[in-house]
Amino acid sequence: MTITPAAQGKATACLALADGTIFYGQGFGATGETVAELVFNTAMTGYQEIMTDPSYAGQVVTFTFPHIGNTGANPEDDEAADPVAAGMVVKWDPTESSNWRAAERLTDWLVKRGRVGIGGVDTRRLTRAIRQQGAPHVTLAHDPDGNFDVAGLVARARAWSGLVGLDLAKEVTCAQSYRWEETRWAWPTGYGRREGAGLRVVAIDYGAKRNILRCLASAGCEVTVLPATATAEDILAHDPEGVFLSNGPGDPAATGVYAVPMIQGVLERQLPVFGICLGHQMLALALGAKTIKMNHGHHGANHPVKELATGKVEITSMNHGFAVDSQTLPEGVVETHVSLFDGSNCGIRIADQPVFSVQHHPEASPGPQDSYYLFERFADAMRDRRVA
Template sequence: MATTQQSSLMALEVQDGDRAVRFCEGTSFGADRSVAGELVFQTGMVGYPESITDPSYRGQILVITFPLIGNYGVPSREDRDAILKDLSAHFEAAEIHIAGLIVASYSGEEYSHHLATSSLGTWLKEQNVPAVYGVDTRALTKRIREQGSMLGRLLKQTGTRKMLALNGAVTPSGAATPTGSATPAVQNGHANGLAAPNGSNGYFGNKTKDVPVFEEIDWYNPNVRNLVADVSTSKPKVYSPDASIALHHPSGRPVRVVCVDVGLKYNQLRCLVKRGVEVEVVPWDYDFPKLAGKEYDGLFISNGPGDPALMTDTVEHIRTTMDEARIPIFGICLGHQLLARAAGADTLKMKFGNRGHNIPCTNLLSGKCYITSQNHGFAVDADTLPNDWSELFVNANDHSNEGIRHKDRPYFSVQFHPESAPGPRDTEFLFDVFISTITDVIKDSSKMRTPVKFPGGDAAANAAAKPRVNVKKVLVLGSGGLSIGQAGEFDYSGSQAIKALKEEGIYTILINPNIATIQTSKGLADKVYFLPVNADFVRKVIKLERPDAIYCTFGGQTALSVGIKLKDEFEELGVKVLGTPIDTIITTEDRELFARSMESIGAPCAKSKSANNLEEALEAVETIGYPVIIRAAYALGGLGSGFADNKEQLIDLCNKAFAASPQILIERSMKGWKEVEYEVVRDAQDNCITVCNMENFDPLGIHTGDSIVVAPS
C-alpha cells in the first residue's frame, strides 16, 4: 500500500442511463485534477508503462484488473531508442494517453527495478494524469462486463464539510463503497436537511463528522470525436534501418514502407525498421496516393483510438491504393478496421471490447491458436465482408473477427497487436510475412495477383495429422493426502481440467482423498472416489468404471508415480493417457535422463551425474567437486534433497535420499543463484502458451512447494 503524505481522496462515478452513480472513493496518487472519459478495463498482469502510453487508450479511463501496480516503477523518460534514435526507448509514445488510471493496490515509492528512475505516481503527476487506488477493480470490471463500456469520471476532493451522524452512525466514505453516493446531500450543515435539536450533538449524542466534498464536471464521450487527430504525427518523417541490414530495391533505393499514423505505437515502427525497411510515417489525413510518389513498396496502417467510421478521408486514401493494386498492404487494430471499411465492410462498437495480453485467436488457414495482446473497443463485422475477402483470424473467446485477407491480392490485417509491447510476441512473425510479401512483389509484380501466404500449413491437413481424441469418460487423478494450504496449484489445475472436460460433454471421474478441496466439491466432477491415489486403487476404479482415458498430470508427484507404475497396464485396461505421455514423465522424473535431454537441446545445465547407490555418489562427486546439491528422483516435495559441502554431509544426505528414492542426481551447487520458472502449456498441435513466470523469493535449492513465489516476477 502506498504511503504518501496528505493523500487526498478521489471519487469514481459511472453513468447509468441519465443518472450518476458514485461507485466508490479511493486515494489519489496522480495529478490533482478531475477527468471524464470512457471507462474500460485491461487484464494484463504486467506492462503498465507501455499500456498507458498506447495511443489507442486516448480519452479512456483505464481500469487495470491485476491487483498490484507500480511495483517496478517507471524507467527513464530521457533514454533514447537504439533503433529509432530520437524516440523513447521504453514507452509506446512520447506521452501518457490514458485520461485516468484506476487500480486496486499501488506500491507507492516502494518500487524495485534496475531500469526504474521514479515511481508511477511521480510520472502521472508529471503528465497531469489523475489516478486512484483502493478501488475494488474486480467489482468494477464485473459491472463493465455486465453493462458494457460506460462513461466514468474521476472527481478530485476539493475539501470537507460537516455531516450529522445520527446516533453516532455516519455513511462511510471508504474506498470500496458500492453503488450509490458515498456522501449524502448536506444542507445547512446537516445531513438530509435534518436539524439537530439543542445544538449539533442533540440529546442522544449525535455528532458531526467531516466528509469529503468532490468537484463536479460534465460527462465526456471520447468516441464522438476524431481522437486520431490528437495522436497522429503532424508531418511526414522517415526512419531508416542500419546500413548493415537495409533492404534495397533493384533500382538501388531503399525498400520503403509508407506508414499511416492513426495512433502508431513505437514498437510497430521498431518491428518494421529492424527488418531492414525504410519507413515514412505520414499523418492520418495525408493523401499518400498523390503525395508520397511511387517509390514506396508497401503500405502499413497503424493502430489508434476511436471510431473508425469517423475516418472517412483515411478510408478513401486506402481504397485508392487498393484499387491501384501496386503494393502489399498490412493493417493492425484501427488499421485493420480502416482496411475493412475501405474494402466495403462495416465496423461495430463492442459491448466492452478486448483489452489484455492473454487473448486467444485462431488462424482459420492453419487452425493454430495464438495468444495475443489486444486493445480495442470496435470490431469488423465479418458478415459484411465482400466476396473477395475472407476472415483470417477469429477470437477464440467471443468469436469476434480478428483478421481479414484479400483472396486475390496481398492485402491483410489483424485486430490484435503482433508487435506486443506489452504482451506475448507469438504473432510478431506477421511483420516477416509482410516484408517477405513486399520483396516477392518487387521481384515479380505478378505476385500482386496472389493472396498473402502464411506459415503454419493447412488446417485440414494439420487436423488430420493430429486427430482430436474422441473420449466420453475420463478419469482424473488428484493429489495425495494434503494438509490445509498445501499444493493449491494441483487443486486449481485439476479443477480447471474437470471444468474443461465437462464443457466438452465428457463424463469425469475423480480419485482424490482430500475432502476440503475445490476438486472434490459437489457438482464439479460427475463422480468422486475419496480413495488414496495409488496403483492398486486406481486399477480397481478403472476396472469398475471403464473410462476411455486418464489424466496423470493434475495430482503432483503422487499421480505421476501412479502413471509410471501402471504404464504397461493402461493399454490392457483399455485406457488412453491424455496430456503428457508417460515416457515424457519418466524423462522428467529420472534425473539422468532429464539432464541428458537438456543437453540434447542445448539448454545449459550444471555439471551433474546420477547415482543409484552411495559408492556411485562418492565416485561422481570426485569429478564434479564440492559443493554439490543432491536431488532425489521420483520424490515428493524435494524429499531427500539438499546441499553438501563435504564428504560427511554427502554421506548423510545420500542415506536420507536413498531411503526415499532409488536414484539421486549429484549436481554442482548453484546456491545463491536467482531461480525463475516458466509455466508453459503445449498441445498436440504445437500451440504453446506461457501461462506465467514465477520468481522464487527463497534461495535456489529450497523446493518450490516450500518457497515464497512471486508470479509474475
Template sequence: MKKAFLILADGTVFEGTSIGAEGSVIGETVFTTGMTGYLETLTDPSYYGQIVTQTFPLIGNYGMIPEDYESKKCHIRGYIVRELCETPSNFRCALTLDEFLKQQNIMGICAIDTRRLTKILREAGVMNGMIVSGTDTCPPIDEKLLSEIKNYRIENAVKNVQNSMIDQPLKNAVEPEKSAFYTKDFADGRGKTVALFDFGAKANIQRELERRGCTVKVVPYNTTFEQIKEMKVDGVMLSNGPGDPAENTGVIGEIKKLCDYKKIPVFGICLGHQMLALANGAKTVKLKYGHRGGNHPVKELKTGRVYISSQNHGYAVENQSVPANAELSFVNCNDGTCEGISYKDIPAFSVQFHPEACGGPHDTNFLFDRFIKMLSR
C-alpha cells in the same frame, strides 16, 4: 494521502486514494487484463479519451522506463489501480508510476475494488466515469453531474494524437543494418521502404519494421493516396489508433484508392485493420466492453492454431460484413469476433490484435515477416 472518488454514469461511487495529479476528469471507463505492460498501456495513443482500469492488483513494481515508451506522452484521461507500488525495483527505472502521472497531469485513484468495477463494466458495458482526486468530499451525485458524465464523447481522436511518435526507433535510417534494432534473425527487408500511417502509432510497429531492415517513413494520418504513390514506397503500414474507425471518412477514402491501385502491399493493425475493412465495404460495431490486455486467444482459421495476443480495441469488424473479395483469417476464441482479414484480389491483410506487442506476448510477431515477404513479390 488525499482521497479520490470514481463516479460512474450510472451513479455508482467508489472511494479510494488519490494518485497522480489532483483535480477532476471525465472519460470512457474501460478495463485491461494485462498482468504486465502497464508502461506500454500508459503511453499507447489508442487509449486516448479513456479512464483505464488495471485488473491486475499490483501495478508499478518496475516503475517507468522512458526507453520503452510507445509514444512521447500519456494519452489516457485517468488511471485506476487496486494497489500502487511506491517502491519499484528495476535497474532501468527512471521514476515511479505516481511521479509519471503527476508529470503528465493524469488523475488517478487507487485502493478501490477493481474486481467489482470490472464486473460492473462487463455486465453493463463500457460507461463514462469521472475521477475526482485530491479532495476529502465527494461532489453531490445529482442529475446535473450525471448528465455531464453521460454526455462525454471521444471525438477527433486520430487528429488529437498526432505528432506523438517518439524519435528514437526510426530516424529513417539510410543503412538499416546499422540500426540498433536490425537483426538477421527475421525476414530480410533491406532496401525496402515502408510508409507508416500514423493514426496513433505505437513505436514498436516501427521498431519491428526496422528490425527486419526496412527504412520507415512515418506519414501523417491525412496523407493522400497520390502522395503515397509519389513516394514510391514498397509497402504501406496502417497503424493502430484511438476512437471510432467510421469517423475517419477522409482517411478511409484514401485507403480505398490505395486498394483500387492494387500495386502496393498493405498491412493493417487494430484501427488500421478496421479502416482497411471499411474501405472495402465492411462494417464496424462497438463492442460491449472491448478487448484490452495481453492474454486474448485468437485462432488462425487456415491452420487451426491458437495464439495468445495483445489487444486494445472497443470496436470490431462485423463478421457477416466481410466483403466477397476477402475472408476471415483470425477469430477471437472467446466471442468469435473478427480478428483478422485476408484479401483475395489485392496485396493486403490485417489483424485486430497487436503482433508488435512490446509488453508481450510475441506469438504473432511472424506477421511482420509475412508482410516483408510481400514487398518482394
C-alpha cells in the same frame, strides 16, 4: 504500502460512473478531473506501455492486476511521447519502484504528464460491472482536500457523448512526416532483418505505437511515417513498396471519413498493405465492411486468436472497443483470424492480393510475441514483388 478502500470522508479521489455508482479511493498522480470511457485491461505487465498507447485516448484504464507501480517508469518504455490514456484505476496504491530500469516512481511520472489515478478501488467489482453493463462513461477526480461534488461528477459523466462518432486519430497523429530508424532491441528467434536494401514503407500514423515502427524496421523496412490525413497522392509521392496502417484511438467510422478514400486510392496501385487494429478497421471499411461498438471490448495480453488457414492459435495482445462485423465482409475479402473468446473478427485479407490486417497487436508491448510473423509476412510480400 497497501491501502484499503477509502471511506468517503478520507477519500482523495472519486470515480463516478454515469449510472451513479461511486468508488472512493486514494488519489495519486496529477490532481484534477477527467471524463472518459472506462475499460479494464487484464495484462500483468506493461502498465507504462498501456498508459502511453495512443489507442487509449479518451479512456481511463482499470488494471485488473493488483500490483501496479512496482517497476516504476523509465524513458524507454513509452509507446508515444505522452500518456494518452486519460487516467488509471488500481487496486493498491502504487508501490515504491523496485527495478533496475526504473528512472522514476509511477506517481511522479503521472504528475509530470498530467494524468490522474485512483487507488484502493475494488477492481474486481468494477471489472464485473464493466463486463455486465458495457464500458461506462465516468468522471475520475483527484483532490487532495477530498472535496467532491458527486452529483456534478455523475452529471459530467452522463453529459459526455462518448467515443462513438469521435475521430481521435487526428488528435494524436504526428504533425509532419518523419523517418523511423530504430529497430527492436530483441527479436524472437527465427525472425530478423534480412539482407538487401530496405523495403520502402509508408506508415500512416493514426496514433502509432513505437514498437510497431520498430518491428517494421526490424523486418527490413525503411519506414516513412505520414500524418493520419495523408492522401493517396501524398503516399504515392514516396514511391512506397508497401503501405502500413497503424493502430489508433476513437471510432473507426469517424476516422474512415478521410482514411477510406486514401486506402481505396492506394489499393488501386495493387501495393502490399498491412493494417493493425484501427488500421485493420480502416482497411475493412475501405473494402466495404462495417464496424460495430463492442460491449466492453478486448484489452489485455492473453487473448487467444485462431488463424483459420492453419488452425494455429496465437496468444495475443489486444486493445480495441470497436470491431469489424464479419457479416458485412464483401465477396473477395476473406476472414483470416477470429477471437477464441467471443468469435469476433480478428483478421482479413483480400483473396488474391498481399493486402491484409489484424485486430490484435503483433508488436505486443506489452504481451506475447506469437504474432510477429505478420511483420515478416508483410516484408516477404514486398520482397516477392521485387523478384517478380
